[in-house]
Amino acid sequence: MSDEHLLLDNQLCFALYACTREVTRLYRPLLEELGLTYPQYLALLVLWEEGEATVKHLGERLFLDSGTLTPLLKRLESAGLLTRERSRADERVVIIRLTDAGRELKARASEVPHKLMCKSNLALDEYHRLKNEFNSLLQRLHALQDEDDTEKAPRPPRV
Amino acid sequence: MSDEHLLLDNQLCFALYACTREVTRLYRPLLEELGLTYPQYLALLVLWEEGEATVKHLGERLFLDSGTLTPLLKRLESAGLLTRERSRADERVVIIRLTDAGRELKARASEVPHKLMCKSNLALDEYHRLKNEFNSLLQRLHALQDEDDTEKAPRPPRV
DNA sequence: TCAAATTAGATTGTGCGCAATCGAATTATC
DNA sequence: GATAATTCGATTGCGCACAATCTAATTTGA
Numbered sequence: 001m002s003d004e005h006l007l008l009d010n011q012l013c014f015a016l017y018a019c020t021r022e023v024t025r026l027y028r029p030l031l032e033e034l035g036l037t038y039p040q041y042l043a044l045l046v047l048w049e050e051g052e053a054t055v056k057h058l059g060e061r062l063f064l065d066s067g068t069l070t071p072l073l074k075r076l077e078s079a080g081l082l083t084r085e086r087s088r089a090d091e092r093v094v095i096i097r098l099t100d101a102g103r104e105l106k107a108r109a110s111e112v113p114h115k116l117m118c119k120s121n122l123a124l125d126e127y128h129r130l131k132n133e134f135n136s137l138l139q140r141l142h143a144l145q146d147e148d149d150t151e152k153a154p155r156p157p158r159v
Numbered sequence: 160m161s162d163e164h165l166l167l168d169n170q171l172c173f174a175l176y177a178c179t180r181e182v183t184r185l186y187r188p189l190l191e192e193l194g195l196t197y198p199q200y201l202a203l204l205v206l207w208e209e210g211e212a213t214v215k216h217l218g219e220r221l222f223l224d225s226g227t228l229t230p231l232l233k234r235l236e237s238a239g240l241l242t243r244e245r246s247r248a249d250e251r252v253v254i255i256r257l258t259d260a261g262r263e264l265k266a267r268a269s270e271v272p273h274k275l276m277c278k279s280n281l282a283l284d285e286y287h288r289l290k291n292e293f294n295s296l297l298q299r300l301h302a303l304q305d306e307d308d309t310e311k312a313p314r315p316p317r318v
Numbered sequence: 319t320c321a322a323a324t325t326a327g328a329t330t331g332t333g334c335g336c337a338a339t340c341g342a343a344t345t346a347t348c
Numbered sequence: 349g350a351t352a353a354t355t356c357g358a359t360t361g362c363g364c365a366c367a368a369t370c371t372a373a374t375t376t377g378a
Contacts (some may be wrong), residue, residue: 005272006265008220012273012286013182015293016304017201018222020179021365022300030367039334042176045167055357061167063177066357068335075333092343092356106165113164116172121303127171129250133292134174141181144280187336198364204319214327225327227365251326251373257353 026119030112034105040076041109043069047082048106052097054087063142081105185278189271192262199235200268202228206241207265211256213246222301240264 008014024038031041039062046053048059053061055069062069073096076082081102087093117127167173185199190200198221205212205220212220214228221228230253235241240261246252276286 003269006204006207006269008201008208009294010290011201011204011272012290012293013186013197013200014201014204015243015290015297016175016179016182017197019293019297019300021222022297023175025366026300027172028302036315037333038172038176042167042173043164045170045173048165049167056355063180065332065336067337067359068359071235072334078194086357090344090356094357110162110165114172119303121299130296131169131174133289134171134178135168139179139193140280141178141185144278145184149311184336196363215325219358224363224366224368227363231329240328245327249326249374253327 023120026116027112030115030119034108035079035114039064039068039072041112043072044081044102044105044109047096047098047102049058050110052095055094055096058096076102160214182279185275186271187275189278193267193271194238198223198227198231200271202231202235203261203264203268206255206257206261207268211254214253214255217255236263 007023014110027038027041031038032042036044042062046058050057052130055066055073058073059065059069073082073084077084080099082099083097085095085097087095117124122130162167186200192198195202195203199297201221204218205217209216214225214232217232218224218228232241232243236243239258241258242256244254244256246254276283279286281289
């Protein structure tokens, strides 16, 4: 009677969801030593890469909106890792810049990826294979959303 | 100077993390019609499968603890989809049972997996390949945790 | 049998995600 | 150059995740 499509173990989504939580759990102790949460670490990855960025740009790279980023960045600001300043050219824009402490943290964080790979017990080639797998899935999923934006057919009400 | 291991796009974890949010975003409109969030849907999947379950059992299947499950289940209770009752045999245990309304919701939810596969634009074989990929990764990650439990070497303080 | 240890769940507090709404600033249109 | 539309970020509110702590119930063991 129970249709198999509703079995928990048959859900692509559940495996994905559980994997993500399991991986962030692996990161947690490593990032705790740096005083960071996992999304904070991601925001810093972008800043370490680019030096400075607007909130909008961070949102585009991380696929997060201001409701998530604003409080997260404020916490990093009060931890002394970055500054938030409105642009002179366009006062709607807030520019995020690393402080010296923020830049220095990069050296300590540089061990994190390798430590994590060791903990995960994945071989290097497997690690890369999975990374490519996920990245291509991610791209496909984002391509879907772009379609939605362009279509925008006002679907008929369903009453 | 920027070591490539700290580039956002080189993180296995970020692709995984972003994929998960993208997939739950696909689910959201479908589940909204049922009045459910994604984790609530997962809890109901287990109950539709097993009829009833203790909070502990739900936690084991979903890898969630009581701090997450208790309020989630209370919301489903006040939505009239399930009941929470302490076991007579062992009063520490709370048994979760579907109500008639909860059972009836299963029929409406049965379309969700197929609808999602259409939205995701994944071919059936690809869907299964990815599902197996994620499930085997999940198993490996959980195996790691079991190791940690057995080892439990009190690592030396790092000052 | 009675104290200690374990177990199940609840509670509290912090930090995301994300939708919805808002205000201020900028750009476009006429 | 006044008005409308758009853009950027902040705010609010809700629902997870999860660590830490607590209470009550049960099991263990000396």
